[in-house]
Amino acid sequence: MNLLWLTIVLPLIGYLLLAFSRGRWSENLAAAVGVGSVGLAALVTAYAGMEFMENGRQAFSLPLWTWMSVGNFHIDFTLVLDGLSLTMLSVVTGVGFLIHMFASWYMRGEEGYSRFFAYTNLFIASMVVLVLSDNLLMMYLGWEGVGLCSYLLIGFYYSDPKNGAAAIKAFVVTRVGDVFLAFALFILYNELGTLNFREMVELAPAHFAAGNNMLMWATLMLLGGAVGKSAQLPLQTWLADAMAGPTPVSALIHAATMVTAGVYLIARTHGLFLMTPEVLHLVGIVGAVTLVLAGFAALVQTDIKRVLAYSTMSQIGYMFLALGVQAWDAAIFHLMTHAFFKALLFLASGSVILACHHEQNIFKMGGLRKSIPLTYASFLVGGAALAALPVITAGFYSKDEILWGAAAGGHNILMLAGLAGAFLTSVYTFRMIFIVFHGKEQIHAHPGKGITHHLPLIVLMILSTFVGALIVPPLAGVLPESDFGHDGKMALEITSGVVAVVGILIAAWLWLGKRRLVTAVSNSAPGRFFGTWWFHAWGFDWLYDKVFIKPFLGIAWLLKRDPLNGMMNIPAILSRLSGRGLLLSENGYLRWYVASMSIGAVVVLALLMVLR
Structure with a gap:
């Protein structure tokens, strides 16, 4: 595990080599460096994971150097490997490697081929720093x-202004969450004098025992940072527009x-968060509301990638729901399985997009199952896992753990929201599959070829089945044990399975047999209203435009003339005006002097009479 630092250095070296090559390398060499660096990081992760298991799953700390030391402020650059960070690191490097391999096929012939891998290598290095950090500042x-x-990858196709606007939107919205996270850092260091995760948990109970409410503010700020990065309500608006980037970026x-x-x-x-149960419950509520709202939005989308984007919001909502009901293991388990099947679906959508000559509108496709059979199989397996088809898919096991955690903890409303989200997920997922791969063929598709196209899809397909559910994250001793018992669990699993199957059957009935009914409903007045409302993601972009963007632009318009500088000119303006006034009184006309003296005399007499 002393080689853990290589998981950061290897992709970082790949980034530097690709960046300094300035696009002069061939595509094969750029792909070898970009994919190879992440593949080597994945091998180091596997080696470190085996050592971790052999050493009894004891947390391992690797101090590298002192990053900052100013007075009492001391931050070390230290890497920590425990069950939680190992799970996340395995997803980042393992799934990341498969996505990089697929990207080497997908991005062939694109301008900026080496630039793409430079950005993704830098991303992997940054993500590993985030995961292995032992303190909040390093994270x-x-x-x-x-x-x-x-930001760089969303705006990768920068020649189109829409892509640049999407990148800026994502950057600004997520920065709002990052500011909240920065506030959390300030509060926690000010109160506890440390940002080390272990030390904060040890010091917090004694420090905040006297009713100090600053911990509540700190956890609220942590939640604000989390909802920004994870596209949860109310900072969820950026993720759908982030689909402007290349499809492997969406997967990664x-x-x-x-x-x-x-x-x-x-x-x-x-x-x-355990010391602030109100905030923890809010985490669950945020997740439940987001998963339902995103489910309805996905139900009416026409862009294949935007369907998957809203699906991602919804599935992360399940993870937040699990955290809120203290089903910690279930949240991380679903994080892992979701990485398998959602990466599969995004990569398969990329294969569809290239096969259909960069077409992304699902209603301009149709009947593709025969021309691109491997991609069709990928969508079936990934879609089944997303819909949590019982027994055979990884998504069933992780999602049911979340629902059981909510039900066993007495959070019945959150559990019902989860079931509603499961039903919506089944409907919109297979709506997409039936429209794209069944019915009349409207476009001639060319299947992807080569091992870099086939292998990632096949491996992710296997991991999206019950095989992926056999991988149990080693979270014992890292997260609190969530023993909810088993009474009633079987009934909930059957209910959840029935909900998933019914959703699939309804999708088949509507989009394979009763398309006229769907058309009639969507063309009705209520259908147009709700369809438009959900298509635009419940109008959050419109609301934020009116509440934040327009006032900001108005203030910017006022400030562009520099009113402060104008205020500095007020004394000079007053001096000029007073000078002009004095010039009127000294104009050299005798009649003006007589008239002014007469008026003055009248005013004086009037005042004397009034005062009398």
Whole structure:
């Protein structure tokens, strides 16, 4: 485990080599460096994981150097490997490697091929820093690094202004959450004198025992940072527009790794949240509301990637719900399985997009199951896992653990929201599959070829089945034990399975047999209203435009003339005006002097009469 630092250095070296090559390398060499560096990091992770298991799953700390030391402020650059960070690190490097391999096929012929891998390598390095940090400030370094890479990759096709606008939107909205996280850092250091995760949990009970409410503010700020990065209500608006980037970016950053960083943050600081149960319950509420709202939004989307984007919001909502009901293991378990099947679905959607000549509108596709059979199989397996099809998919086991945690903890409303979300997920997922792969063929598709296309899809397909559910994250001793018992669990599992199957059957009935009914409903007045409302994600963009953007632009318009500088000119303006007034009284006209004296005399006499 002393080689753990290589998981950061290897992709960082790959980034530097690709960046300094300035695009002069061939695509094969750029792919070898970009994919190879992440593959080597994955091998180091596997080696470190085996050592971790052999050493009895004891947490391992690797001090590298002192990062900051000013007075009492002391921050070490130390890496920590425990069950939680190992799980997340395995997802980042393992799934990240498969996505990089697929990207080497997907990005062929694109301008900026080496630039793409430079950005993704920097992202992997930043994400590993975030995951392996032993303190909140070092995590914040990785947190900002992945935010920068997200901005660069969303705006990768920068020649289109819409892509640049999407990148700016993502950067600004997530920065709002990052400011909240910075506030949390200030509060916690001011109160506890440390940012080390272990020390904070040890010091917090004694320090905040006297009714100090600053811990509540700190955890609220941590939650604010988490909802920004993980695209949860109310900072969820950026994720759908982030689909402007290349599809492998959507798989890597906006499905499998970066957007789950908020879940990881809350899990890592769980000791603080357990001391503020009101905030922890709010975490669950945020997740439940987000998963339902995102489910309805996904139900009416026409862009294949935006369907998956809203699905990602919804699934991360399940993770937040699990954290809120203290089903810690279930949250991380679903984080892992979600990385498998959502990466699969995004990569498969990329295969569809290239096969259909960069077409992304699902209603312009159709009947593709025969022309691209491997991609069709990938969508079936990934879609079944997303819909939590019983027994055979990984998503069933992780999602049911979340629902059981909510039910066993007495959070019945959250559990019902989870079931409603499961039903919506089944409907919109198979709506997409039936529209794209069944019915009349509207476009001639060319299947992807080569091992770099086939192998990632096949491996992720296997991991999205019950095989992936056999991988149990080693979380014992890291997160609190969540023993909810088993009374009634079987009934809930059957209910959840029935909900998933019914959703699939309804989707088949509507989009395979009763398309006229769907058209009639969508063309009705209520259908148009709700369809438009959900299509625009419940109008949050419109609301934020009116409440924040327009006032900001108005203030900017006022300030562009520099009113402060104008205020500095007020004495000079008053001096000029007074000078002109005095010039009127000394104009050299005799009649003006006689008239002014007469008026003055009248005013004086009037005042004397009034005062009398």
